[in-house]
Amino acid sequence: MSGTVEATYWIETAFPLEQAAATMAGEQSTGTFVRVPGETDALREAHAARVVSIEELGDAERPSLPGSGLPKTGDGRRRTARVTLSWPVHNFGPSLPNLLATVAGNLSELKAFSGLKLVDLTLPPVFLDRYQGPQFGVAGTRELAGVDDRPMIGTIVKPSVGLSPEATAEQVRTLLDAGVDFVKDDELQADGPACPFDARISAVMRVINEHAERTGKKVMFAANLTGDIDEMLARHDHVLREGGTCVMASMNSIGLPAMKVLRAHSQLPIHGHRNGWGMLGRSPAIGMSFVAYQKLWRLAGIDHTHVNGIDNKFCEENESVIASARECLTPMFDPPHPGCEVMPVFSSGQSARQVPATYAALGSTDLIFAAGGGIMAHPGGPAAGVRALRQAWDAAVAGVDLADAASQAPELRDALSAFAA
Amino acid sequence: MSGTVEATYWIETAFPLEQAAATMAGEQSTGTFVRVPGETDALREAHAARVVSIEELGDAERPSLPGSGLPKTGDGRRRTARVTLSWPVHNFGPSLPNLLATVAGNLSELKAFSGLKLVDLTLPPVFLDRYQGPQFGVAGTRELAGVDDRPMIGTIVKPSVGLSPEATAEQVRTLLDAGVDFVKDDELQADGPACPFDARISAVMRVINEHAERTGKKVMFAANLTGDIDEMLARHDHVLREGGTCVMASMNSIGLPAMKVLRAHSQLPIHGHRNGWGMLGRSPAIGMSFVAYQKLWRLAGIDHTHVNGIDNKFCEENESVIASARECLTPMFDPPHPGCEVMPVFSSGQSARQVPATYAALGSTDLIFAAGGGIMAHPGGPAAGVRALRQAWDAAVAGVDLADAASQAPELRDALSAFAA
Numbered sequence: 001m002s003g004t005v006e007a008t009y010w011i012e013t014a015f016p017l018e019q020a021a022a023t024m025a026g027e028q029s030t031g032t033f034v035r036v037p038g039e040t041d042a043l044r045e046a047h048a049a050r051v052v053s054i055e056e057l058g059d060a061e062r063p064s065l066p067g068s069g070l071p072k073t074g075d076g077r078r079r080t081a082r083v084t085l086s087w088p089v090h091n092f093g094p095s096l097p098n099l100l101a102t103v104a105g106n107l108s109e110l111k112a113f114s115g116l117k118l119v120d121l122t123l124p125p126v127f128l129d130r131y132q133g134p135q136f137g138v139a140g141t142r143e144l145a146g147v148d149d150r151p152m153i154g155t156i157v158k159p160s161v162g163l164s165p166e167a168t169a170e171q172v173r174t175l176l177d178a179g180v181d182f183v184k185d186d187e188l189q190a191d192g193p194a195c196p197f198d199a200r201i202s203a204v205m206r207v208i209n210e211h212a213e214r215t216g217k218k219v220m221f222a223a224n225l226t227g228d229i230d231e232m233l234a235r236h237d238h239v240l241r242e243g244g245t246c247v248m249a250s251m252n253s254i255g256l257p258a259m260k261v262l263r264a265h266s267q268l269p270i271h272g273h274r275n276g277w278g279m280l281g282r283s284p285a286i287g288m289s290f291v292a293y294q295k296l297w298r299l300a301g302i303d304h305t306h307v308n309g310i311d312n313k314f315c316e317e318n319e320s321v322i323a324s325a326r327e328c329l330t331p332m333f334d335p336p337h338p339g340c341e342v343m344p345v346f347s348s349g350q351s352a353r354q355v356p357a358t359y360a361a362l363g364s365t366d367l368i369f370a371a372g373g374g375i376m377a378h379p380g381g382p383a384a385g386v387r388a389l390r391q392a393w394d395a396a397v398a399g400v401d402l403a404d405a406a407s408q409a410p411e412l413r414d415a416l417s418a419f420a421a
Numbered sequence: 422m423s424g425t426v427e428a429t430y431w432i433e434t435a436f437p438l439e440q441a442a443a444t445m446a447g448e449q450s451t452g453t454f455v456r457v458p459g460e461t462d463a464l465r466e467a468h469a470a471r472v473v474s475i476e477e478l479g480d481a482e483r484p485s486l487p488g489s490g491l492p493k494t495g496d497g498r499r500r501t502a503r504v505t506l507s508w509p510v511h512n513f514g515p516s517l518p519n520l521l522a523t524v525a526g527n528l529s530e531l532k533a534f535s536g537l538k539l540v541d542l543t544l545p546p547v548f549l550d551r552y553q554g555p556q557f558g559v560a561g562t563r564e565l566a567g568v569d570d571r572p573m574i575g576t577i578v579k580p581s582v583g584l585s586p587e588a589t590a591e592q593v594r595t596l597l598d599a600g601v602d603f604v605k606d607d608e609l610q611a612d613g614p615a616c617p618f619d620a621r622i623s624a625v626m627r628v629i630n631e632h633a634e635r636t637g638k639k640v641m642f643a644a645n646l647t648g649d650i651d652e653m654l655a656r657h658d659h660v661l662r663e664g665g666t667c668v669m670a671s672m673n674s675i676g677l678p679a680m681k682v683l684r685a686h687s688q689l690p691i692h693g694h695r696n697g698w699g700m701l702g703r704s705p706a707i708g709m710s711f712v713a714y715q716k717l718w719r720l721a722g723i724d725h726t727h728v729n730g731i732d733n734k735f736c737e738e739n740e741s742v743i744a745s746a747r748e749c750l751t752p753m754f755d756p757p758h759p760g761c762e763v764m765p766v767f768s769s770g771q772s773a774r775q776v777p778a779t780y781a782a783l784g785s786t787d788l789i790f791a792a793g794g795g796i797m798a799h800p801g802g803p804a805a806g807v808r809a810l811r812q813a814w815d816a817a818v819a820g821v822d823l824a825d826a827a828s829q830a831p832e833l834r835d836a837l838s839a840f841a842a
Contacts (some may be wrong), residue, residue, distance in 0.1 A: 010512070016461065026608065027580065029582055029609070030580045030581065030582060034522075037496075043580070043583040043584070044580075044583070046583060046615075047580075047582045047583035047615070065703055065704055065736070066705065066736070066738075067703070067736025067737060067738060068736055090607070090613060090614045090615055091582045091583075091615070092582075092610075092611065092613045093611065093612055093613050093614055093648070095611065095612065095647075095648055096649075096674075097611075097647050097648055097649065097671065097674035097675050098609075098611045098647055098648065098671075098674065099615075100613070100671070100673065100674040100697060101608045101609060101611075101647065101674050101694075101696050101697065102609055104673075104697050105608060105609070105671070105696035105697050106608075106696050106697075106699070106735070107699070108697070108699030108700045108703055109698075109703060109729075109735035109736055109737065110701035110735065110736070111734060111735055113694045114734075127729045130649070158470075159451045159464070159465075160450065160451065161450055161451060161464070161468045161512045161513075162451055162464040162467065162468035162512075163464070176832060187522045187526060187527075188449065188450070188512070188513065188519075188522060188523055188526070189513075189591070190513065190518075190519045190522075191514055191516065192511060192512050192513045192518065192519075193511045193514055193520070194467075194468070195510055211439050226516075226517065226518050226519055226522065227516055227518055227519065228516070228517075228551070228678045228681050228682075229650070229678045229679070229681070229682055231516075232678075250518065250519075250521070250522045250526070252521065252522040253517075253519065253522050253676075254518050254519035254676055254677075254678050255674075255675055255676010255677065255679055256649075256674070256675075256676065256679060257648070257649045257653075257675050257676060257678075257679040258650070258676055258678040258679055260649050260650070261650055263651075264442060273802070275524075275526035275527050276521060276525050276526050276527075276529070277530075278527065278528070278529030278530035278707070279525060279529045279701055279707060279708045279709060280700055280701070280708075282486055282488070282529055282530060282707055283486055283704050283706065283707045284487065285704065286699070286700060286703055286704045286707075286708075287700045287701075287704075287707075287708075299640075301786055308530075313489025313532060314488075314527070314530035314531065314532055315486070315487070315489055315490070315530055315531070315532045315534075316488060316530065317487075317488060343568045379423050386423050392483075
């Protein structure tokens with residue numbers, strides 16, 4: 001089996017960088033602390049992880065994480081670096097679960113490091129022999145939603161929990177009347193006893209189907225089917241029966257093998273919700289970047305994923321948001337293999353105000369732009385909220401300054417004064 | 422549906438603690454930044470998460486994590502605290518994936534916090550309606566392994582990768598001859614092209630079965646079947662067919678829904694490998710403690726799990742190792758419900774030297790004590806390595822000082838000098 005996996009890490013260590021990188025490579029391939037019988041040089045040569053590159057960055061003033069060790073002799077410096085390792089894929093085969101044990105297993109606990117974070121991952125196309133990648137991606141999602149020349153304007157059903165199926169459907173009706181392209185369930189509500197999945201989807205799809213018959217526009221509803229595997233497959237079938245066009249699953253809640261099963265079964269785009277990613281991604285010193293993370297899930301079969309938003313209400317920096325979004329639209333594999341691009345979903349405190357910076361940074365309208373309060377709390381009502389977002393995107397794409405556009409567009413003007421920075 | 426879920430967090434925030442805790446509760450239940458139509462007080466009352474307790478701890482000198490916000494007015498202090506929240510289980514139902522989205526979802530990214538870690542979790546017994554818990558646990562594992570009155574002495578096949586099925590079986594033969602009770606595959610090797618699972622297990626089980634016929638002792642081999650769901654079920658069946666008595670899966674690699682499927686299918690104990698847990702658990706400021714984490718996996722059906730070891734080669738502190746191990750043996754539910762206890766597995770740089778402290782801290786021999794170099798690198802050979810470990814445990818249980826015991830036990834004496842601290 002040919003091909004190599006490359007993984008890039010940010011590391012922080014008091015050990016010489018070459019030694020630290022060799023420790024990482026050894027731990028995750030042929031290494032053990034004591035050489036054992038049967039371990040020949042040829043065997044090491046064929047299976048050892050290799051250190052591809054070490055790029056030294058600045059020194060750290062203090063250890064970012066506790067529990068690290070110090071070299072017996074050293075120069076007293078604590079260095080940071082970007083280190084790339086590679087593994088022959090024949091060590092583990094094209095298996096995402098086993099890839100994880102290799103590139104994101106025991107490494108984080110090694111004593112030589114006071115910081116170690118997986119920041120990027122490059123996989124060989126042989127993984128496509130086993131994983132299907134996105135079924136719909138950008139083009140398929142646009143076709144199902146009937147939106148081809150601008151971002152899809154999305155929103156969310158709120159409150160997260162407590163609405164009955166009928167009350168949820170009434171919320172959705174308001175959002176449809178407002179003119180959105182996309183509505184998502186909240187990640188906190190899948191099949192709670194007070195709002196069972198089947199009843200909720202039936203009620204919501206009645207409203208969406210009626211609206212589609214009247215207007216010709218079938219709004220996409222991302223039905224949160226997160227659950228155990230049998231539940232998810234049955235819920236998918238219910239969505240399909242009711243005429244729905246999208247399902248949503250919380251990636252961290254279900255794991256890669258369950259996503260693979262869902263992808264193989266699904267006839268609908270899969271909206272990959274990343275809640276919980278902060279546990280892995282928020283610390284600069286440990287865990288995994290979203291740039292690395294989303295590649296695993298794209299291969300497993302999601303069609304959309306969340307990237308937060310510019311000036312979001314959470315703690316993610318804009319630079320990180322944009323890096324994630326760009327990555328979603330960057331091919332993972334060269335032709336003739338599929339690129340597995342997915343649609344990035346911007347959300348969290350988004351309004352017309354963030355549109356110019358989002359477009360400037362991404363240079364594309366292949367995205368879902370989701371606003372909650374930014375639509376529902378518009379002073380002119382939800383329809384004005386949606387119009388304001390479309391006006392803002394039209395202006396951004398046309399290269400017109402937002403304030404100038406607002407002078408011709410009352411909904412945009414009201415949005416900018418209502419949602420001041 | 423009755424019952425509540427309680428989750429306890431360590432938090433660090435520049436906001437007043439009451440306000441910070443209320444933000445957590447709101448974000449993960451009925452909260453949104455703008456109140457929306459349909460959101461009545463009664464609905465909030467029935468579904469809101471509640472702040473159960475706030476225990477203030479010391480102040481933090483500086484933010485542990487970047488990206489946090491400051492209150493508009495404040496006293497300039499950055500407090501830390503232990504905060505417990507509760508949710509009515511009727512918000513999400515007894516579903517582990519949906520529980521995760523609630524207790525470990527967006528919280529980690531909230532701007533009000535410069536640190537937020539899930540440290541404990543209490544679940545109501547209604548979860549047992551959907552999850553089976555451990556099938557074998559401590560007693561079932563002991564019975565299968567034929568070890569009832571002392572710790573199971575375990576070891577690992579090394580090197581991690583590169584051995585052929587036959588070479589792996591030869592390693593196992595050496596370990597069986599040495600007298601171990603338990604052997605585990607490495608987490609890096611499941612079904613790599615150079616050592617396919619089926620061929621490896623067939624070769625290993627031939628050796629184990631022959632040894633069992635000769636000695637009456639069937640050594641337990643934890644076969645690493647980590648993979649996609651179809652693969653794992655087929656591999657389980659192969660282990661069973663070959664007379665194996667244990668399977669192993671990397672928990673972070675497969676996810677809770679896949680573990681549930683494996684548990685429902687399995688006729689063997691499931692050894693839950695926690696590699697990758699460092700990404701979630703190593704930072705004191707983000708992620709999840711192993712105390713919280715292992716409860717999810719016990720409910721999903723593991724029978725054993727790793728807790729690292731005293732004075733391990735990784736960066737985990739002894740206090741944390743012991744807290745994890747104790748928790749594995751502490752019932753999750755009161756009678757008449759099953760306690761879902763699982764066998765803790767000590768490993769990583771373990772030798773006879775760590776035995777007294779391990780026993781003193783745990784007060785139990787319900788554990789697997791795994792040593793790699795501690796067995797293979799014993800100056801008297803692997804059999805002497807195993808004898809030394811058993812001698813050390815006999816001494817610890819009898820309350821005899823290790824040095825005193827060594828004066829009567831040459832293997833132990835050699836171990837103590839070979840594996841000096």
